[in-house]
Amino acid sequence: MSRKKVKLQWISNDAARRATFKKRRKGMIKKAAELSTLCGVNACLIVYGDGEQQPEIWPSAHDAAIVLSRLKRLPEMEQIKQMMNQEGFMRQRHAKLQEQVRKQERENGELETMLLLRHGLAGRSMHGVASRSQLANLAWLIERKMCEMRRRIESLRRSSVMPPPEAVKKEVAPASPALEAKEKKAPEAATEELQPQEWLLPFFEHGNGAWLDACFLKN
Amino acid sequence: MSRKKVKLQWISNDAARRATFKKRRKGMIKKAAELSTLCGVNACLIVYGDGEQQPEIWPSAHDAAIVLSRLKRLPEMEQIKQMMNQEGFMRQRHAKLQEQVRKQERENGELETMLLLRHGLAGRSMHGVASRSQLANLAWLIERKMCEMRRRIESLRRSSVMPPPEAVKKEVAPASPALEAKEKKAPEAATEELQPQEWLLPFFEHGNGAWLDACFLKN
DNA sequence: CCGCCTATTATTAGGAC
DNA sequence: AGTCCTAATAATAGGCG
Numbered sequence: 342m343s344r345k346k347v348k349l350q351w352i353s354n355d356a357a358r359r360a361t362f363k364k365r366r367k368g369m370i371k372k373a374a375e376l377s378t379l380c381g382v383n384a385c386l387i388v389y390g391d392g393e394q395q396p397e398i399w400p401s402a403h404d405a406a407i408v409l410s411r412l413k414r415l416p417e418m419e420q421i422k423q424m425m426n427q428e429g430f431m432r433q434r435h436a437k438l439q440e441q442v443r444k445q446e447r448e449n450g451e452l453e454t455m456l457l458l459r460h461g462l463a464g465r466s467m468h469g470v471a472s473r474s475q476l477a478n479l480a481w482l483i484e485r486k487m488c489e490m491r492r493r494i495e496s497l498r499r500s501s502v503m504p505p506p507e508a509v510k511k512e513v514a515p516a517s518p519a520l521e522a523k524e525k526k527a528p529e530a531a532t533e534e535l536q537p538q539e540w541l542l543p544f545f546e547h548g549n550g551a552w553l554d555a556c557f558l559k560n
Numbered sequence: 561m562s563r564k565k566v567k568l569q570w571i572s573n574d575a576a577r578r579a580t581f582k583k584r585r586k587g588m589i590k591k592a593a594e595l596s597t598l599c600g601v602n603a604c605l606i607v608y609g610d611g612e613q614q615p616e617i618w619p620s621a622h623d624a625a626i627v628l629s630r631l632k633r634l635p636e637m638e639q640i641k642q643m644m645n646q647e648g649f650m651r652q653r654h655a656k657l658q659e660q661v662r663k664q665e666r667e668n669g670e671l672e673t674m675l676l677l678r679h680g681l682a683g684r685s686m687h688g689v690a691s692r693s694q695l696a697n698l699a700w701l702i703e704r705k706m707c708e709m710r711r712r713i714e715s716l717r718r719s720s721v722m723p724p725p726e727a728v729k730k731e732v733a734p735a736s737p738a739l740e741a742k743e744k745k746a747p748e749a750a751t752e753e754l755q756p757q758e759w760l761l762p763f764f765e766h767g768n769g770a771w772l773d774a775c776f777l778k779n
Numbered sequence: 780c781c782g783c784c785t786a787t788t789a790t791t792a793g794g795a796c
Numbered sequence: 797a798g799t800c801c802t803a804a805t806a807a808t809a810g811g812c813g
Contacts (some may be wrong), residue, residue: 342785342787342808343785343786343807343808343810344787344788344809344811345718345787345809345812346788346809347596347598347788347809348596349597349598350597351597351598351599351600352599356780357600357809357810358598359599359619359780360590360780360810361598361599361782361809362595362598362601363781364592364807364808364809365594365598365807365808366597368590368591368806368807369591369592369595371806371807372587372588372591372790372807372811373578373588374590375568376581376584376607378568378569378573378575378582379566379572379580379581379584379782380570380577380580380584380610381570381577382607382609383608383609384606384607384615385605385606385616386601386606387603387604387605387628387631388595388601388603388625389603389627389630389668391599391600391695396602396603398631408606408608410659411605411608411629412606412615412617412624420751438623457726458571495796532787538661542802543758551588562790562791562792562793562802562803562804563791563802563803563804563805564793564804564805565792565804565805566791566792575797576792578797579793579798580791580792581791582798583790584790584791585790587789587790587791590790591807783811783813784810784811784812785806785808785809785811786810787801787807787809787810788806788807788809789805789807789808790804790805790806790807791802791803791804791805791806792802792803792805793800793802793804794800794801795799795806796798796800796802796804796811
């Protein structure tokens with residue numbers, strides 16, 4: 342600003358920093374007062390001094406409190422709404438993608454399982470009660486395949502194009518808390534459902550060979 | 561600043577004010593950022609736009625909330641002290657003005673009451689126990705006059721020149737919490753004392769005619 | 780640390796488009 | 797209203813006492 346153009350970085354020299362701080366804080370407060378006067382706007386400025394416990398408050402602690410209460414009065418009402426507006430659209434889109442992903446997953450799952458059964462268990466009979474070791478092996482193979490698929494699905498999710506925040510306007514009104522909650526919970530639940538060991542194994546415990554045939558081997 | 565030195569007052573022209581506001585707010589935020597960077601201090605800036613519901617917040621709503629919470633954390637212990645530091649001088653001055661006002665009020669009160677009694681009750685005897693209706697009427701007249709006076713006093717108070725915030729430095733150290741509290745309470749108490757119905761009527765209930773003569777009719 | 784000074788940079792008012 | 801321009805004012809870094 343003066344004899345030398347100053348670099349915009351922390352002034353390491355202690356005395357110089359303190360001097361600059363005092364000058365500039367004074368200047369800032371003057372600017373704030375001018376802005377407030379010239380344009381008749383409400384504003385407040387809080388500057389913590391270098392190491393000072395008490396900040397300098399403009400225009401006064403009292404007026405600042407008024408401004409701040411006004412800011413705090415609409416925190417949940419507007420700020421959350423704002424957040425919802427920004428994330429709601431994304432969430433909705435995410436839920437839709439999730440739905441597509443699950444659908445595809447089911448299709449792929451059926452196809453892969455079918456192929457796996459065809460290749461891995463060709464000629465072996467699934468009728469009656471199969472041996473536990475054979476079925477455990479099958480479960481592991483299926484699980485492995487599904488893990489691969491889940492990795493691919495996650496990759497697809499990550500690479501899916503998200504709408505930039507600027508493009509998100511207030512068009513999307515939140516319908517009801519219950520609905521929001523349901524939509525919010527959906528993506529997580531989708532992942533939880535896909536633990537193969539959890540839902541596959543029971544079928545191997547009770548002799549579901551006929552059912553497996555009906556489901557996977559019909560083609 | 562530029563082609564013309566601007567007067568420090570509300571810009572009446574709408575477009576000019578908005579333009580100035582935009583430029584200066586931008587400048588302020590830049591200054592704030594510079595100050596924060598150069599001196600490594602914590603600060604926040606909140607500026608309500610002209611008519612905007614949502615203020616512009618620097619550095620961000622979140623960071624501002626942090627700064628504000630820090631301000632709120634030491635609420636009664638330090639903030640009151642701070643308020644006292646900034647407003648104490650003004651309060652003191654206000655209390656002095658208040659004292660002058662009360663003194664003048666007493667003088668005016670005596671004078672006006674005397675005139676009222678001279679004009680409204682000329683020739684009627686105030687000795688002995690006057691009729692309740694006559695005294696109630698007198699009380700009402702006195703009350704009305706004092707209401708007028710209080711209005712005038714309020715007007716004087718409002719028009720009294722307050723010292724600008726810039727002139728108030730940290731020269732005034734708070735002496736003790738008790739003393740501060742007393743000085744803070746004084747201005748309000750002064751107004752409360754001036755309810756005529758409260759303190760006038762008792763005199764009409766117990767036959768104070770002689771006292772009234774002594775007080776108001778001696779001239 | 781504080782105030783004062785001044786060369787220099789930064790901000791901005793007013794206009795033009 | 798928004799952008800660019802420019803003259804003019806305002807802010808201030810670095811010295812000095």
